[in-house]
Amino acid sequence: MSREGGKEVVCVTGASGYVASWLVKLLLHRGYTVKATVRNLSDPSKTEHLKALEGAEERLELFEADLLQEGSFDSIIHDCVGVFHTASPVTLVTTNPQADLIDPAVKGTLNVLKSCCEAKSVRRVVLTSSIVAVAYNRKAIGADVVVDETCHSDLALCQENKEWYNLSKTLAEQAAWNFANENGIDLVVMNPGLVLGPILQPTLNFTSQLVVDIIKGKLAVPFYQCVDVRDVAHAHIMGFEKSSASGRYILAGEPLTHLQLMQLLHKLNPSIVDASTSVEENPIGKVSKKKAESLGVSFMSMEVSLKDTVESLKEKKFLNFERCNN
């Protein structure tokens, strides 16, 4: 049974981000009142695209909050029925992983969950984790293994390979489950793959920059487990609304090798993408979609998602086809 999204009040943390902006858009479209947190209210690049969303004038409230400031979310969450915690630093470049990634991810998640605990109004929390908290282990790398929601990334392997972002997401999700279990919070976790699709915000987020680099032939990865940002946002809402939702949900469309991805891009834009660009093909990972599909999420084809990604990046002037192969 699903609860209809009426005029209920929900909070989205890190609302100016790539994924969260789409989530805010879909929540407003569904009739929710959204309390959106950003780090800096006086930076128009973090707020104007949210204010321009349909329904924002009537039902969007913006607040300033920082993950590392204890109690920062208390007064914002106090009357919310749902909290979507998406805020977390996303980067692979750091000289201080503890301060740049791990503290905001882990302490930030606990701060938000503590505020949820204090607010007696919160029915459910939906946390944006990542596939990097699921599949980064020795078992998951290989052709015979199907990665599903029972898999967990290996903390020692993250440390050994200095995969600090993976470590931050794995630790944050673990901390969230422990806190939720100890404090009786109804927690649902989303674990998306690499997110593709149109961007709403005016600046490039870290992973969209990676996508630009891939399109320009500057970056190649053995295989991609991608998902469209609109499917990710929809899955978050289903995870909140469906009373039967529980546990974790891997969000990933069909896997693509680098060659397959480049061929798709080439088909979409023959003039700019070199389809012969390739890397050594590794066995492609198999990821189970069953649980996400049980939420009512059907994944968009990668061709449509890539087409919309390229169009959006072009429109926002992050891709200039004349210079793409330079």
Ligand SMILES: NC(=O)c1ccc[n+]([C@@H]2O[C@H](COP(=O)([O-])OP(=O)(O)OC[C@H]3O[C@@H](n4cnc5c(N)ncnc54)[C@H](OP(=O)(O)O)[C@@H]3O)[C@@H](O)[C@H]2O)c1
């Ligand atoms: N993009 C992907 O491929 C992908 C895949 C799987 C999971 N995810 C997860 O999805 C979530 C959103 O990622 P995204 O790709 O949308 O990245 P994004 O655009 O960089 O959004 C991240 C958001 O977190 C906020 N944030 C970072 N540090 C903060 C702090 N100390 N206090 C308050 N807010 C803080 C950022 O605020 P500022 O704007 O002020 O910096 C930003 O709004 C993250 O949890 C990420 O791990 C992303």
